[in-house]
Amino acid sequence: xxxxxxxxxxxxxxxxxxxxxxxxxxxxxxxxxxxxxxxxxxxxxxxxxxxxxxxxxxxxxxxxxxxxxxxxxxxxxxxxxxxxxxxxxxxxxxxxxxxxxxxxxxxxxxxxxxxxxxxxxxxxxxxxxxxxxxxxxxxxxxxxxxxxxxxxxxxxxxxxxxxxxxxxxxxxxxxxxxxxxxxxxxxxxxxxxxxxxxxxxxxxxxxxxxxxxxxxxxxxxxxxxxxxxxxxxxxxxxxxxxxxxxxxxxxxxxxxxxxxxxxxxxxxxxxxxxxxxxxxxxxxxxxxxxxxxxxxxxxxxxxxxxxxxxxxxx
Numbered sequence: 001x002x003x004x005x006x007x008x009x010x011x012x013x014x015x016x017x018x019x020x021x022x023x024x025x026x027x028x029x030x031x032x033x034x035x036x037x038x039x040x041x042x043x044x045x046x047x048x049x050x051x052x053x054x055x056x057x058x059x060x061x062x063x064x065x066x067x068x069x070x071x072x073x074x075x076x077x078x079x080x081x082x083x084x085x086x087x088x089x090x091x092x093x094x095x096x097x098x099x100x101x102x103x104x105x106x107x108x109x110x111x112x113x114x115x116x117x118x119x120x121x122x123x124x125x126x127x128x129x130x131x132x133x134x135x136x137x138x139x140x141x142x143x144x145x146x147x148x149x150x151x152x153x154x155x156x157x158x159x160x161x162x163x164x165x166x167x168x169x170x171x172x173x174x175x176x177x178x179x180x181x182x183x184x185x186x187x188x189x190x191x192x193x194x195x196x197x198x199x200x201x202x203x204x205x206x207x208x209x210x211x212x213x214x215x216x217x218x219x220x221x222x223x224x225x226x227x228x229x230x231x232x233x234x235x236x237x238x239x240x241x242x243x244x245x246x247x248x249x250x251x252x253x254x255x256x257x258x259x260x261x262x263x264x265x266x267x268x269x270x271x272x273x274x275x276x277x278x279x280x281x282x283x284x285x286x287x288x289x290x291x292x293x294x295x296x297x298x299x300x301x302x303x304x305x306x307x308x309x310x311x312x313x314x
Contacts, residue, residue, distance in 0.1 A: 048288075055281035062275070072282035082283070084258055085266040091173065092248075092262065093241040096180040100237055101230060103181065104188025111189060112196045126190060128183045137250025140179045141166070144251070166252050169259040176248045176260050180241065188233040195229035196222070228302065235298040242291050263287050 055072055059065040076082050111122055128136070143149050144165035152162040165175045199221065207217050245264035248254060254261035254269070261269075263283060271280035 051281045051284060054278055055285050057278050059278040060275045061277060065278075068278070072278050073286075076279065076282050076286065081258065081261075081266065082263075085261050085263045088173070088258075088260060089242060089244065089262045089264075092176060092180070092244055093238060095177045096184075096241050097234060097237045099177070099181050100185045100188050101234060103185045104192055104233065105226070105230070107185060107189035108192025108196060111193050126186045129186045129190075131183070133183070133246035134250060136179065136183055137247055140175070140182075140247075141251050144175050167256055169256060172252050172256060172260050175251055176244075179247045179251065180244070183247075184237060184240070188230075188237065191229040191233045192226060195226045199225050231298060231302040235295065235302065238294050238298065239291055242294065243287055 054065075056067065056069055057065040058068045058071065107125065111118070111125065143151050146152055146162055146164050146167070149165070151165065155162055163171050165171050203221050204217070207221055212220075243264050244262050245268065248260040248262055249265055249268070252260045254265040264287065267280045267283035267287070270276040270283065
């Protein structure tokens with residue numbers, strides 16, 4: 001018998017034992033994850049499926065549930081209040097996210113500068129997104145008050161008329177957008193700042209030596225590194241704004257005349273005020289579907305950018 005055959009006979013049983021041991025370790029590791037996965041299913045998937053089932057019933061608290069199938073959704077899509085809330089939600093999302101992205105880019109470039117005291121400035125700028133939305137809503141509600149609010153006081157001091165921020169259909173929407181922009185622009189700036197930190201200094205030095213214009217630097221150097229963080233910011237902020245509830249509810253309660261009533265506030269009213277659990281669940285699932293559509297679109301935009309960055313070594 002050759003030496004190679006003798007070695008293979010000795011290695012054969014050992015390899016099989018090692019494979020079996022590795023398989024046992026793999027299943028043991030999977031078993032350790034089982035409690036966590038079960039808890040996630042219990043806390044996330046089960047409530048979702050329960051709410052989906054409730055949305056198919058005409059169910060109010062204290063009454064017997066009656067099967068309606070898609071009846072709640074049909075009634076919802078024929079309700080003018082739903083379309084008003086949908087329009088308000090889309091308007092808030094487009095206005096707030098657009099302003100936050102633009103201001104976030106500018107703020108990110110400012111915070112990327114290096115001088116004494118920049119650490120304290122960054123802390124102050126990032127502070128709003130760390131505060132509770134409820135506290136921020138109350139804070140801005142007092143500031144926008146037409147009687148003793150500091151915003152109208154400043155307007156009068158510079159010779160401008162006061163504005164009914166929380167009582168006028170248009171200005172109440174502006175107030176909600178202002179509060180959201182104030183709180184979440186630092187989040188976009190943080191992502192921009194992280195992207196700027198990955199740019200090699202050699203590229204910037206070479207562009208400076210070549211006397212490249214500001215626009216050329218942004219398009220050829222900054223943008224490839226900022227595209228992915230900005231798309232992430234757009235994704236996260238769009239998801240949060242589409243289900244916006246805290247700011248408009250605390251500032252205006254959805255008024256005046258439902259002009260700041262988002263889909264989340266409409267669902268809250270059906271659930272808490274009218275005890276119509278089935279309709280509230282249907283509204284929640286419409287919001288989930290809208291968010292999933294927007295998420296899939298933005299993820300498709302993010303993925304090619306990330307693949308391109310990896311392929312080019314950026």
